[in-house]
Amino acid sequence: MPLAPPLAPDTRALLRTGGVITAFGLLCTVLTCTVFGGVGIHGPTTNAGWLAILFAIAALPFGLMLLGLGIAKALRRP
Numbered sequence: 001m002p003l004a005p006p007l008a009p010d011t012r013a014l015l016r017t018g019g020v021i022t023a024f025g026l027l028c029t030v031l032t033c034t035v036f037g038g039v040g041i042h043g044p045t046t047n048a049g050w051l052a053i054l055f056a057i058a059a060l061p062f063g064l065m066l067l068g069l070g071i072a073k074a075l076r077r078p
Helices: 009-033 047-076
Strands: none
Touching (some): 009 047
């Protein structure tokens, strides 16, 4: 059985970057809910919580978009 050709460098970069940014967004979400005081009815309870939730709101959609693009590119290769 022949091996599949290796991924192109740009596909590998999309997957790596998307994974790192998504992981950072998830880490910020977990830190907001646990270490930085949690989230109340009006949002996070500390300034660090607000900053972490803003990073999560920005990083998760962008990271998932890059990850999805990298996966689509990897599946499209011959």
